Structure formats: structure tokens, C-alpha cells
Amino acid sequence: MENNIKVVAFVCNWCTYAGADLTGTSRIKYSSDVKIVRFPCTGRIDFMLLMKAFAEGADGIIVSGCHPNDCHYTSGNFHARRRWIVFKSVLETFGIDTRRIQFSWVSAAEGAKWAEIVNTTVERIKELGPYTEYRELAGVEAP
Amino acid sequence: MARIGVFICHCGENIGGTVDCNKVAKSAESFDGVVFSTDYKYMCSDPGQTLIKQAIAEHKLTGVVVGACSPRMHEPTFRKTCSEAGVNGYMCEMANLREHCSWVHEKGEATTNKATDLVRMLVGKVKNNKPLSPIKVPVSKTALVIGGGIAGIQTSLDIANAGHKVVLIEKQPSIGGHMSQLSETFPTLDCSQCILTPRMVEVAQHPNIELITYAELESLDGFIGNFKARIRKKAKSIDEKLCTGCGMCTTKCPTKKIPGEFNEKLGNRTAIYVPFPQAVPNKPVIDKNNCTYYQKGKCRICEKFCPTQAIRFDQPDEIVERSIGAVVVATGFEVKGTDFFPEYGYGKYADVITGLQFERLASASGPTLGEIRRPSDGKIPEKIVFLACAGSRDPAKGIKYCSKICCMYTAKHAMLYKHKVHHGDAYVFYMDIRAAGKMYDEFTRRAIEEDEVKYIRGRVSRIYEKNGKLIVKGADTLLGAMPVEVEADMVVLATASVAHNDAADLAQKLHVSYDENNFFVEAHPKLKPVETNTAGIFLAGACQSPRDIPETVAMASGAASKILGLFSQNELTREPVVAVVNRAAPPLFSTCAGCFMCQSVCPYQAIEKEEIKNRAGETIKTVAKVNPGLCQGCGTCVAFCRSKSIDIQGFSNEQMVEEVFALLNND
Amino acid sequence: MSHHSETSNSFTKKLAASTGVEINRCYQCGKCSAGCPMSVEMDMPPSLVIRHLQTNDEKLVQKAVQSHAIWLCLSCETCLCRCPMEIETAKVMDYLREEALRTNQVNPKARKIVAFHKSFLSSVKNNGRLFEIGLVLKYKLASGDLLKDMVLAPSMFLKGKLHLWPERVKTKIKLHKGSNTVH
Amino acid sequence: MSKNMSVAVYPGCSLNGSSREYMESLRAVLNALEIPVNEVDDWNCCGASAAHNIDQDMAVALPSRILAQTAKDGYSNLLVPCAACYNRLKHVQQEIKTSPEIRQKASVLLNQEINTPDTIVNILEYLQSTVMPRLEGKTLKPVSKKVACYYGCLLVRPKGISDEKQIEDPQGMDQIMASLGAEPVSWAFKTECCGAGFSVSNTTTVARLSSEILIDAADRGAEAIIVACPMCHSNLDMRRREIEKYSGRKFDIPVLYITQAIGLALGIPAKKLGLQRHFVPVKI
């Protein structure tokens, strides 16, 4: 149970996905509880998808893209960030535990940072345990 | 109904050593939509690809998932394989079992399970993939080259000689860059200006090159093949068409004591000046910050003496616009590091100088006409000390990395000194001699063996002045770290090569990445050394990392050849990963509500308004429409559209939701 | 061969655990030795001390522990101030000195210096503060350096620089040992 | 002034003994400016170099007790005029602040809770922040001499712990001396080590290192050397005879504490500043 948590990482293709590739080429180990979904840009990430993921059984989510000003598409990450600020307050009013969502910037050069973010997030999610509350809240049966 | 094939690659031991590939392939057989699944040692090899093609034919596959390395590595390979076998390339996806799984986790069941999950996710996605075809866009066959050092010069000439137009912009009043400041160049000791000046002149006279000096990039919009560059031409305060370059103004200007940049402040220049005699273009500019007229409202002597009335005090900066197909960034480097080391007394002692200053002293066109004379009193130094790695390889005070060129130029400096001051003593304090190039090690050995330069392995701790001598306190680590003191007349610091401090700004204007040291980042350290991650923007020379002239020129020609490849086509094909606004049958036409939220967030101005008209020509609805030439596929619009009317091909809502659900429903 | 062996309980690891100094970062540039005010007197200048330790070879590590150099180090920290890798050599020296004392390997040439430190500490232990005449007496007896400096003492006294009697701290300082076992 | 706003002074053994003129002159200056002086209650020796040289427990325990004594009385700032004590206390304060293990170790060793004042300032920082502003508007007797400001090695170090920005070419003392009317010379041995703690056990070394310092100061025309550390003072002043013997040169350059220099400028009598205690006579 506790060990069996699911963390989904929504990452952009240019910075974080490439950064995670570098983690691999550098052979830096991290927790296998995280699975990466590739998006063109964090700007593409629809936050409703995060909610759907929680409903379907995710216990934690990482959203990661390029550093501010380094976005491959100029400003996608900036929009994502702004949207996230608005969205976060909405989530909090609904009683959703935003500690389960880790927002970060990992560039293509930051292989070690990616491993660190994964590990600290997994650790935190493990402490928080499976996100059964949300699934109950959302009327979804906990898997 | 989708018929999907799954192909799991071992990559030798890279994946196979950690993940039970066979088991993954077996598990995949049971995934919804999968009709065939297998594993193989090297999927990207010829036999591997043949295996995929055969399976496509045999099992009538409509979609393919390859579980192998990063899609950033082999996605194009396998998409090509599929299309060769008759399946649209965009019906193929890769699950990253190597970089994101076998290389980052320990061998074991959990890792194999994760690999299975990754494959299931991509199977989920592929079920919703649609065949796509590449997009074609026209190409403006003009290259923009930013920076007129040897890198920019070489690239410009290569492109121009192949018959294409080049716009070369240079920040300084003249092109030439650092190479124009050098005296002689390693490893052949040929005169720098002798080989550079003819190329500078060639640039100026080339019918295909538009040279814009004293100019900087203001902005760059658009995309590969179709950029719009806005260039700021800083006011030179002269009318270049009228000016004949006679030089009367510079001889008459009374403001004569401005430390000259070209001579690294070892000599002076006037307020209206040509940076050096061989400058291209050989026409002056007025340095407004130092001109008495601009600062105090009085003087105008240059204007009085100019025989052609070319002086224009009221000239404004000008913005020019050019249509550009591709860009080469060739902005070079800076030397820095003297302020890293108060213990070496640079700035405090006039005779502690930088390597670039030494170049000027050694140069026949320099302030001493090539004689090595120390700045404080003009005496010829009898004992000279060179410090290698002065600022480089020093995480505590300077920069972490090795500046790469200084071992060689330090050997060169010591040699030049010995050739000019036969009875003098030259010492080099060094940590390692990095001279890996053709005839490079031979060169440094010659300094030691023939010219008897005394190389001492050890860093210097401190330099201080005593009775007119510079006391250099070092250690000889090859003699058991024995302290060594040299009483020198002059000290030369091989200061660090660093990126320009405005490099990050430029990178942001161009949307290319830069590294922690502000050098521009190549698309791949081995296989794409001159490309950036932004299509159509290339790198040449020392702006990517410190490098010497031979490497710079090789890179510049490499960038030119990439651009010539691009310009050899009239149209470009682009990935069809672009946004589309849905269309439906009348009377709906589209679910688009016409709010144009998408338009306001699109970074590429790719969203247009389309008016839907009835037969009578009356507008009945205004909806969004994407220009596929401009759209870069970031997807920001998709996340913003509340009615889900805009979607992005290749990363559609359906695809992404399916991919996530496939992961979560694995029990 | 033990030279350059890397085991998990290697000397470098032990040193790092106890002092936080990671000497493998030292790339032997020699800048510390170049600036050290004592290196001309040292049998092993600071960078060479570090080099001995880097090998993790027992014999070479012992050689550093037995060196005169570690006792000559003045803790002036010139080395650290200029070290490109920020190696805290003075801390390493402290560690080696304690090691030398603990394992009875103090370099014979350092006898006087050690005698001085010991006399100093014992004066402090007795009084909580330094009692300078007491220190000098104790040091002279321990080092055998009987006459030197005795010329200075009377004039120091006349200049009011020496106390005749020790000053004591009100609360006696007593160290509660065994604390080393506290994590 | 409430107690936790004010500064406590830790004199240390030297200022209480062989370098008492340093404390005397500090007190005299502060009295003249009506700044109260509070000594740390029942202070003990910091252990100097001996403790960290041969006994790591003592090296932690002794400074920790001083810090705890300071904090106990509610002082949040501690002034440590002796550069050597300053260096030791800064080191241990940093360790206590950053390492729970060290704090624990100290508290077990001393069997008491260990707190530390927030800031520890050295004499230069203190003079610049508190004393110099109060000199403004006062008529000073200018110290019109060429002086070599000698910081020694410990005052501006340890790197990363000391607050000194220009560790290779510190300016604080030069600025103070210049504002007293002196002409600080530009010289090369500002922060070179004088031999510090070897004053007793290794006098030849002290002679070697200190003579380099004196020679450079003399060659640059300095008429006095200004110091802020009792070890520097005793090596350059008390050991003058050894230095002269070692270098074969005679030097009549006196060595003054910065506080003595300020005292002279304020017109405080030489005796109150302890000038008569010097071995090299100070001619005013």
C-alpha cells in the first residue's frame, strides 16, 4: 500500500524531458514510482487533466518545464505558471491537497536536479499516503 | 479497431541488463488493441527494423509502440521504418525504457513493472493517434549572422559564396573580433592580421553580404525559413555615404585620452575614432559618452574639419527589418577574471597584465610596435612570469571549467617573448598543459625544449611588489610542493574565457538555450554541435564554449553548410505537431465560441480570425483558425480553450487522457 | 596493493565524516603550499600532506601523521583563503594532530610545540583562564627550554603585563567526557 | 539601552594579561565617548590555538561556554577585540549554528544548555559601526603619521565565516586611520601571518615572519604599525630584539593598537592608553 504509490510527471519535451534523459545518461538513480508523460510544453498542460489523474488513482503529480525565460516556446511555461497560481487557489477552496502537486523547473542540463525532485516528491507522497480522500471526495472508488 | 504492434528493445545490456524485456513483451500481448508483441536485442539495427516491417505486413498493424531509448534519440528512425512499411509515421510512438527506466532504476521486478506501465501508456496513446502529414512552408533564402569575429566572417563568406544573401551584424564599429587583436597565432605563429584582414575586406566587398556594423539585434520573430529580424543600427554620428574615411576628424579631435578598447587600454584613442587602422568598414564613429560636444554641448571640431561634411550630430538610432530564413549566432567570448584575484594585484600593479594585453604588446601594430615593454615604465622585462588557469578551473573564485585556449596561447606568449628578448627569462606556472591538437603538443614542447621557457607545475599564491619587482610566490609541486619565489618584471595572467554578459539576453531574444556559464547550448553535444534546439538557429565559434581559431572556423563552415542545406530547398517540411480548431457541419461550423483566449496566449501569433459566411456573403460566425506555418505546436492555446475546440495534433486531449489513464489503471 | 585503494572505510571517508573536508576535491595545484608562511620550514608542505592522505595508503597516511609539518601549521588559513577548491587544510591539520597525539606518533621535532600547547591547556584547565607565569614555568619544565625568554619575563612584569597570581573562573569548568559517543 | 541591544565585550586572557594595554585603551576610548562597557560575566579562556591543536573537545567546549555566558545575560552581540579569540569564537559559533551535533556535543561536555549571541563582531567592525560615528563633530588631535595598517591573518578570516569582503586587501583599519588624519601606506604584508601562537614555542619562526612584515613596512616609509590583535602586537613589539637579530636591521617603528591610536586622537593621556607598557617606545 504505502509503497505502492503512483506519481505521474507531466513534463515538457524540451527542458524537463531532456533533463530526465540526462539523468538517465548520467546513470543517476531515482525512485521508480514516477512515470513521465511527455507534453510539448507545460503551457499545453490542462489542469483538469491533473484532476482526472487524481480521480483515476494518482497519488501525486509533478509538473515540470523549462526555467522562466528559457521556454522553447517563449512563454508557454509562463502561462502555465500563471494558470497554476489561479488554479491552486481554486483547488484549495475545494479542499484538495496541493502538497500532492509539485511544480518545478528542470532544464535539459539538470539531470541531477530531476532525480532530486522525483525523490523528494515520492518521499513526501509516501508520507502523505495514497490519495484515497480525493477519490472518495470525487465519488471514485479507490482502486 | 486499432491493431497495434509492440516492440521491446534490449539495447544490448543497456535495457536488457535491468529490465526483463521478454516479460514486458509478454505482458503487452494482453493490452487492449495489441495484436503482436516481441522483443529484440537492437531494435534500431537493420535486422531490428526489418523485424518491425515484417510484423507490420504480417499482422496488418495500424499502430506501433517501440519500447526502447528516448524518443529524442530514435523517434525519427522508427517513424521512418513504419512509413516505409506503409503505416503513417505518426502512428508510431516510443516508450522510453532506457533513459527513464533501465538507466535510472535498479534491476528488479519494480523496474520491469515500470517498463510495462510505460509501454501500456504509449499503447493507450497510439490507439488515439491519427495519421498526419508533414507541413510545407516557404523559405526566405537570406541568412542573418550575428557577430563579426572570425566565426561570423567565415560563415558569412561560405554562405555568400554559395550564392545566398547574408546580413551580418556586428556590435562594434568594426568586424574582426578577438582575432584582429592577436599578434601571431599558434600553432604556426603566422601573423593574425595578415590572414584575417583579406577576409574582412572580402566581407565588405561581397555583393551577397550586407554588413551592418555598430548594430544589435532588437528582436527576432517567426520561425525557421520565415524569421523577421529587427536590427538596431546605433547612430555613428556620421553619414557613411559621404564619409571617405580620410581620417581628418580623428586627427583633429581634441579628446585624445580615452583608453582604447582595441589595445586593451594600453593605448588611447579619440572620441571620434576608427578602432584600428585595418578596420572594416574604415569609417569613424563618435563615442557619445566621451565626446565633449555630446557631453558638454561644445566642440564640433570634427565637423569643422571634415572635408565632406559627413558629421551628423543629430543622427538617430535606426531600426531596420529583414526577412531571414536562418540565423547564425557568432558572438564569441570575453576575457575576464582579473578581478577574481586580488592576491595577484591586477589593477594595482601596472605590470600585471592579461594575455590579451600581451597580444597587443607583441603585435607589430600595437602600442609598442611589437616590442615587449612593460606598461609602468616602458622597460623591457628581463624576467617575465606567465600564470596559466588564472580564473579558470577555480570554482572558489573564478569559473569551474577549463578555458581551453590559454595553455596554448601562454606557450605562444612565452615563445614570442623569448624570440624578442633573447637574454630574458620566461617562467610559466601551470597545472596541466592541455595541448591536444594537431601540432599543439609539439608546440608547447618547443617552448620548453628549444626556447627554454621554465615551466613550473604549481599555482601561484600571491604577487606583490617590492623595490620595483613583482614577487611571485608559487610552489613547484614536482619538487614536493617546494615554495618558489620569482622576482619578475612583468606578469601575464591567462585570464578566463567567459561568455558575454549579455549572452543570456540574446539567447532569450532568439529562444535558444544557454548553459550555467551563459554559453549557448548546442542541440546535441556530439551529433548536433552547430545546431540549437530552435530550428533554423545555428551556432559558430566561441559563443558556444571557449575555442581556438581552427575549431571556430570548422564550426563556422559547419553552420554554413547546415544553412546551405536548408536553402537548397524552396519549401521546408515541418513536423505536423500543430494546433487545429475543429470544424463541423453547418449550422454549427465549429464548437469554437470565438472568445479568442487562444489568440491572446499564442506566442507565435499563429491564431487568426476566420469569418464564416453564408451564401449571401453575410458573416454568421467568427471562429479561430490556426496558421500551420506559424504554429510551433506548444499547445498553450489548447490548455486555455474552455470549449475544447482547439486541439493539437500528436498531443491531442484524447491521446493525453488515454496515456494517463492507461498508466493509472494497471491493476 | 593498498596504494590508492578505495574502500568504504577509507581514510578520506573517515576524515570527511569527522571534519567535513573532502580532500579528493584537491587537485594538487600547490597554491596552498605556495602561500603557506610555514611551508619553507615544513618537511611536507600542506599540499603534500593532502596528497599523502589522498592515497588512502596506510603507510603514507601515517607518514603525514608523523610529520613535523602538522605541528608547524599556524592555522592562519592562508591556504583556505586562496585554495581554488576551498579545502579547509587547517581543519585537516587539527585532525592529524589529534591523531598523532592519540596514537603516540608525535614528531620528535614538535616536542616543544606540543609541550607549549599542553602547558597552555593545563593552565586553562586549572584556572579556566590562562595564567601566563604558570604557563611559562610549566612550558620551560616540559620543554627543557629553561633559559630562553627568562630575560623577557622580568621586563614584562615591570610593564604590568604579567599577573603574579592566577585569576580563576568562578564556576569550575569540568568537561563531561564520553560525549564523543553522542552521535 | 536594553541589555539585548547592547554589546558585551569578551576580553580574553591576553587583554587581561600580557596585552592589557589593548583593553585599557579600548575602555578609555569607550569611556571618553560615554559608551558603557559590559564584560561577559565570569568568562573563561577560549583555548586559543592550543585547544584546537591538540584537544577537539576543549576546542568546542571553551568557546561554547563563553558564548553561553554571553547569551545567558541576554546579549545578542558580542565584541571580541582579540583577533585570535574572534577567529575561534566565530568558528565555534558557526558550528553551533549549523550543526546540531556540535551543539549537542558542547552541551554534553559542559552539562548545560548552549545558546549563542546572534552576532560576534571584531574590533574593526565595532569601531566602524559604533565608535567612528561618535567621533564626528569632535575636535581630534590628528595622528599625522604614515602608518602601516597590519590586520594579521586571523582578523579577516576564516573565509566564509568572517564578514570581511576584501580578505586579500582589507580596508577597514586604513579607513579609520585616514579619518584620524594619518596617511596609511599601501603595502604588501597587511594580512601575512606574523607567527601568531609560536611566540613562545618557536621564536625563530616568529622572527622570520615578523621581520618580513617590519621590513616591508619600513621600506614603505611607515612611521608606525597599527594592529588589532594582541599576538601581532607581542610578536612585533615584544619580539623586536629577535627580529632585529634575525634580519640584521634596526627598526624603531612603534606598534600601536588601533584603540590606542583613536585614544591619542581623542587626546587621552598616553598612560591611560597603556603606551608605557610597550617594549618599543612610542614617541608622541
Ligand SMILES: Cc1cc2nc3c(=O)[nH]c(=O)nc-3n(C[C@H](O)[C@H](O)[C@H](O)COP(=O)(O)OP(=O)(O)OC[C@H]3O[C@@H](n4cnc5c(N)ncnc54)[C@H](O)[C@@H]3O)c2cc1C
Ligand atoms: C589572449 C588570446 C590569445 C589567443 N591566441 C590564439 C591563437 O594564437 N590561435 C588561435 O587559434 N586562437 C587564439 N585565441 C582564440 C581566438 O581568439 C578565438 O578562437 C576566436 O577569436 C573566436 O572567434 P569568434 O568569432 O567565435 O569570437 P570573437 O573573436 O569574440 O568575435 C565575436 C564578435 O561578435 C561580436 N558580438 C558580440 N556580441 C554581439 C552581439 N550581441 N551582437 C552583434 N555582435 C556581437 C563581437 O564584437 C565580436 O566582433 C586567442 C584568444 C585569446 C584571448
Ligand SMILES: Cc1cc2nc3c(=O)[nH]c(=O)nc-3n(C[C@H](O)[C@H](O)[C@H](O)COP(=O)(O)OP(=O)(O)OC[C@H]3O[C@@H](n4cnc5c(N)ncnc54)[C@H](O)[C@@H]3O)c2cc1C
Ligand atoms: C578507445 C577509444 C575510445 C573513444 N571514446 C570516445 C568517447 O567516449 N567519446 C567521443 O566523443 N569519442 C571517443 N573516441 C573517438 C571516436 O572514436 C572518434 O572521434 C570517431 O570515431 C572519429 O570518427 P571518424 O569517422 O572520423 O573515424 P573512424 O571512426 O575511424 O571511421 C573511419 C571509417 O573509414 C573507413 N576507412 C578507412 N580507410 C578507408 C579507405 N581508404 N576507404 C574507405 N573506407 C575507409 C574505416 O573502415 C572506418 O569505418 C574514442 C576513440 C577510441 C580509440
Ligand code: SF4
Ligand atoms: S533502439 Fe534505442 S534502445 Fe534500442 S538498440 Fe537502438 S539505441 Fe538502443
Ligand code: SF4
Ligand atoms: S573627416 Fe569626414 S570624411 Fe574624413 S573620416 Fe572623418 S567623417 Fe569621414
Ligand code: SF4
Ligand atoms: S565633437 Fe566630439 S568627436 Fe568631434 S572633435 Fe569634438 S570631441 Fe571629438
Ligand code: SF4
Ligand atoms: S587551457 Fe590550460 S591554462 Fe587554460 S584553463 Fe585549461 S588548463 Fe588552464
Ligand code: SF4
Ligand atoms: S479559445 Fe477555443 S473557443 Fe476561444 S477562440 Fe480559441 S478555439 Fe475558439
Ligand code: SF4
Ligand atoms: S499550439 Fe497554439 S498557442 Fe502554440 S503556437 Fe500553435 S497555435 Fe499558438
Ligand code: SF4
Ligand atoms: S590549494 Fe587547495 S586544491 Fe590546491 S593543492 Fe592546496 S588544497 Fe589542493
Ligand code: SF4
Ligand atoms: S593554515 Fe597552516 S597550512 Fe594553511 S597556510 Fe596557514 S600555516 Fe600553512
